[in-house]
Amino acid sequence: MDNMASMAQMDPMAPAAPIVQCMGLTKTYGGKLALNQICLNLERGRIIGLLGPNGSGKTTLIKIMNGLLKPTAGEIFITGERPGIETKARISYLPERTYLHPGMKVMEMVQYFQDFYSDFRIERAYDMLHRLQIPPNERLKNLSKGTKEKVQLILVMSRDADLYILDEPIAGVDPASRDYILHTIVSNYNRNGTVLLSTHLISDVEGILDDVIFIKYGNIILQAPAEQIRQQEGKSVDRFFREVFAC
């Protein structure tokens, strides 16, 4: 099971292995169920919205994918391997928090990513910094919260990763910058990879989503292409989400 991806490459007739496979994935916190036997496959080359209200289990699932949490039960495979050093080299993760060292300069942070990630493209990072007029010489502590989030997104999207996991990438920025950020995501991700995007701001991201996953109380209640939802339900994903998760 650990080498499913390499097995798929050996057999040209085999369908492309899912980039993420979850089987009976369960997580409890002191008896409280956060994820309930989740079974999920994410295919390559898709932009997928992970949508659900607060406390639905989105962040728990994302943390498990990134190796920041251990599941209580079940299995998860990223490109055919359990979360570990190898999968971390293939996942580009943007957490909800600002994880940059405030004392470092933007250019030092770029160098940091260059040093640790072999798939980091430094010229792409500087190009995006230039476009957003973020001075590389500036220390991160002198930047606004929104600009720090942009720097973080630039660093994450400057990698040629297999899987991009973006947790609320547009929550902290002004509406005018959201389009630029979404454009940055769409135009920079590795086309052979997958983008998993968790957000509350569905109307802002709906236009770029290929697939949608609804998660509620730790259960996956829907996984479908965004276009299929629009055609079957006759309404936008945003409107459908509001109906499904109405209080």
Add this chain to the structure above:
Amino acid sequence: MLGKLMKYEWKATWKLLVPLDAFIVLMAMLSYGTIQLSFFDSSSNVVIMTGILMIVTYFLSMFVIVAGTVIYLVYRFYKSVYGDEGYLLHTLPVDKHHIIIAKAVVSVSWLLLNTVTIYFSILLLFSANSEVIENFTGGFDYYVNIMSGNYLYDRAGAFNVIMSLITSLIAMFAKILKVSACISLGQLASNHKVLSSIAFYYGIYFVQRMFTVIYYLFAELFEKVSGASYSGFYGAGYGSLWAFNLIANLIYCVVFYYLTWYVMEKKLNLD
């Protein structure tokens, strides 16, 4: 990747810790100046008070800076491993062992630098007074002579000194790893994680003290039975004293290292 982790750990800490050590040197030089310029022989109370103030500030700064270094290293570990920066650190494609080793080696390097800076700053200050310097450097000369071979005819003495230095170094690692383990164990609590870390620290400290007391009780018993003396550097019991410290600190290093690794690898749960 270990080298890269150490490089960035060093870069993240030096901006605060180098100025702290430089401040000790500066205060030692100013204090040296007050002695050389005979501030204390002046007829002016203001000049005398300035000299006293300078030297008192120097000695106080030593304690403040040692405490400041330790507090900063603890804060830095907590923030970079279990704070927001942990989201980056724990998603780097690096082994958790490398993270712990990089942090421990850099922290011990700072503590060593602190020790060396303080020692030489005291030498500088006391060199203003030849009588004091002669007494003070006696201990230092003794170590230098042993290391340079002058005392090699006394193999037991040289061996004890070398093993004592090695033990001190391992004890520094044990202290750093103890703090790392306590902070890590504190993360297992659902609330009040910092308070839990402090509680773990004092709990472990108490257990360590108990081990030491038990050792000394046995040592005293052994002394009475065998007649071997533990007092003085050449006492027959000195060898077993550093041996106890060495073994105890090695065990502490292994236990605290494992606890830190276990929480990072198996029980990580960033807020």
